[in-house]
Amino acid sequence: MRHPQHSNPDGVQGRPESRHGRRRRAQEHPVQHDQQVPLITAPATSDARRPPSEETTAAVIEQSRRLLDSLASRDWLDEDHWRLIHGTLADLRQGLELFRNASGRRRIAVFGSARSPAYGSAYRQACHLGQLAAANGFDVITGAGPGIMEAANRGAGQDHSFGVNVRLPEEQVANRYLDATNQRLLTCHYFFTRKLFFLRESDALVICPGGFGTLDEMFESLTLIQTGRTPPIPVVLMAPEADGSWLRLQRRILEQLRGNGHIAAEDEALLRFCTDPEQVIERIRHFYRLLHSIHRSGDTMALHLHAALPQTAIHRFSREFDELFRCSSPERLEHGWLHSDPEATPLFRLRFRFDERRIGLLVRAIDWLNDLELADAPDAACQSDPTRPGTIGS
Numbered sequence: 238m239r240h241p242q243h244s245n246p247d248g249v250q251g252r253p254e255s256r257h258g259r260r261r262r263a264q265e266h267p268v269q270h271d272q273q274v275p276l277i278t279a280p281a282t283s284d285a286r287r288p289p290s291e292e293t294t295a296a297v298i299e300q301s302r303r304l305l306d307s308l309a310s311r312d313w314l315d316e317d318h319w320r321l322i323h324g325t326l327a328d329l330r331q332g333l334e335l336f337r338n339a340s341g342r343r344r345i346a347v348f349g350s351a352r353s354p355a356y357g358s359a360y361r362q363a364c365h366l367g368q369l370a371a372a373n374g375f376d377v378i379t380g381a382g383p384g385i386m387e388a389a390n391r392g393a394g395q396d397h398s399f400g401v402n403v404r405l406p407e408e409q410v411a412n413r414y415l416d417a418t419n420q421r422l423l424t425c426h427y428f429f430t431r432k433l434f435f436l437r438e439s440d441a442l443v444i445c446p447g448g449f450g451t452l453d454e455m456f457e458s459l460t461l462i463q464t465g466r467t468p469p470i471p472v473v474l475m476a477p478e479a480d481g482s483w484l485r486l487q488r489r490i491l492e493q494l495r496g497n498g499h500i501a502a503e504d505e506a507l508l509r510f511c512t513d514p515e516q517v518i519e520r521i522r523h524f525y526r527l528l529h530s531i532h533r534s535g536d537t538m539a540l541h542l543h544a545a546l547p548q549t550a551i552h553r554f555s556r557e558f559d560e561l562f563r564c565s566s567p568e569r570l571e572h573g574w575l576h577s578d579p580e581a582t583p584l585f586r587l588r589f590r591f592d593e594r595r596i597g598l599l600v601r602a603i604d605w606l607n608d609l610e611l612a613d614a615p616d617a618a619c620q621s622d623p624t625r626p627g628t629i630g631s
Contacts, residue, residue: 324426332401332434335423339438344399345370345521346378346435348454349385349445351409358477359446360388366443366475366514367392373518378439380431381422385445387412395419399438403431432457441471441521446482462507463500465593468531469507469600471524478512503597506604526607529584536563539588540603544611546572546585554587558602563590 289297308314308322347367353360367377367389377393379386381400390398391414400415402424415422425431435442436458444455455474461467474483487510494500511517532539546554555562555570562569571588591599 325430328423328425328427328430332423332425332430335420336399336434336438338420339399340376342374342376342397343440343525344376344378344438345441345443346439347385347389347443347445348380348435348447348451349389350447350451351380351382351384351386352448353384353388353446355388359385359480362475362477362514363388363445364392366517367394367398369514369518371397373522375440375518375521378435380450381411381415381424382409383412385447387414390414395421399423401425401431401434403428436461436467439470440525442473443517444472444474446476446480459507463504463596465533465596468533469596469603471509471521472507473509473511473517473520475511475514475517483510501597503595503601506597506600523607524603527609527611528603528607529582531603536590536593537588538591538599539586540606541575541584541586542606543582544585545574546587546606546609546611550609551587554602554606557605558598561589561591561595561598561602563592 308318347363349359349363353363363385369392370377370389371393376397376399377389378399378401379389381390381402386400390400390412393414395414395416396419398415398421400411400422402409402411402422404424404426411417411422411424423434425434432454435454442455442458444451455472458467458472462469462472474486476483491500491505491508495502495505509520511520527542527544529541529543532541551570551572569589571586573586575584575586
């Protein structure tokens with residue numbers, strides 16, 4: 238039986254220790270968690286991409302130093318452990334550097350099968366989606382491979398495409414519509430770091446027909462959104478009308494999950510089903526029509542908007558989505574202009590304590606806000622969101 242190998246960033250191949258051996262050593266040398274180093278989380282502010290404070294930088298450096306010192310002193314760590322640590326840190330460093338200087342355009346991640354033929358309807362549809370995305374002010378992120386991924390990059394063009402590839406036993410070469418020389422291609426050692434950057438750097442997800450990998454990306458994204466680990470963004474399942482893949486998913490899986498009580502009816506608001514790329518772009522543009530960004534700190538949610546809400550709309554919002562709030566007092570919904578940065582675009586904030594189990598209801602509330610007809614609301618659907626990374630987690 239062949240022993241599984243982790244992807245190796247430094248070319249060294251080794252036979253990993255058995256799972257039972259690792260467990261035995263871990264029991265003999267338990268990890269001591271250091272409680273004195275603070276956990277750094279993303280700030281729930283309107284300028285989450287501002288330079289970090291000296292305290293934050295010092296805490297991260299100290300936490301990293303103590304971690305590495307602790308690991309280096311443990312004799313149960315073998316070559317396989319160090320390859321895992323090395324590959325993970327390399328992925329994080331390269332990914333952060335790549336997206337640090339990227340354009341401020343909102344980005345759409347497109348998932349789908351690497352096996353879709355270039356003459357197929359799903360390929361042509363994904364290519365058209367990429368064209369529409371670029372024409373409407375969006376960039377496109379894919380897994381950099383062939384099939385649907387190639388089609389979306391092809392439609393968007395090199396100047397509006399990003400690729401997040403992954404090292405595989407059978408090398409997956411990046412498709413020809415991505416150019417590594419223009420700093421828009423990342424190759425990860427691991428799938429988990431690859432998926433981290435998909436969600437961290439995307440403002441919307443479009444899932445086209447695909448296999449296990451596509452379904453994994455879709456369900457992990459939905460899990461992170463449903464559990465509040467990442468803020469809600471548009472998730473659209475797109476397939477040609479003649480392709481019944483997503484219709485069967487909706488009828489046979491989602492309805493059964495809801496019928497068995499495993500998901501709430503409102504959780505289905507996390508998904509949209511479309512058969513036309515124009516519908517997909519319209520859905521994404523609508524989601525960001527009034528909404529600028531979402532920020533969370535604990536059970537406090539803040540929605541930053543491009544325009545102020547009149548008092549009548551604020552009262553209606555409070556009544557319509559009463560079940561979203563944890564607090565029943567009349568002052569439960571704070572609102573007002575943000576003035577943290579005089580050079581930034583002025584934003585109107587709604588802030589409230591919310592029920593973390595009601596993410597589906599939160600999506601419905603965002604749609605309700607975006608449906609409002611406000612005279613001073615700008616066409617801001619494609620404006621950059623400088624706070625994107627700051628909205629991840631809580």
